[in-house]
Amino acid sequence: MVGRTLPFLSVLIPLYLTILMRRSARFRGGRNTSVHLSRITRKLLSDFQPDTEQPLHERLSDREYQIICLIGRGKTVSEIAEALALSVKTVSTHRMHILEKMQMKANAELANYAIKHNLVCMTD
Numbered sequence: 001m002v003g004r005t006l007p008f009l010s011v012l013i014p015l016y017l018t019i020l021m022r023r024s025a026r027f028r029g030g031r032n033t034s035v036h037l038s039r040i041t042r043k044l045l046s047d048f049q050p051d052t053e054q055p056l057h058e059r060l061s062d063r064e065y066q067i068i069c070l071i072g073r074g075k076t077v078s079e080i081a082e083a084l085a086l087s088v089k090t091v092s093t094h095r096m097h098i099l100e101k102m103q104m105k106a107n108a109e110l111a112n113y114a115i116k117h118n119l120v121c122m123t124d
Helices: 002-028 033-048 062-072 077-084 088-102 107-116
Strands: none
Touching (some): 062 077, 062 088, 062 107, 077 088, 088 107
């Protein structure tokens, strides 16, 4: 079934992106359209890629991986920000992306996942 839908999607996605680009340019006055579209493109492609046996944490960037490991250790966003010399806002944004990529809703789910998949090292 997936093999049949992908050729159709390869035609549909560029058409959809063109429509979004035109709408985005109208609403944003033509500014920041490429940034907005790259987010949309990533979201669309991730939604339509066939499922694989790849563990969820392997989809994360290196920084996101660091953050999920620290969440697994029970660290708060503020503690993670201090440990990695980042702003709290940056860590919160990474956390939001992790939750989206892993289709989870809360830190407790992330911590549970990190522990079950041995992503947590309890020593400093």
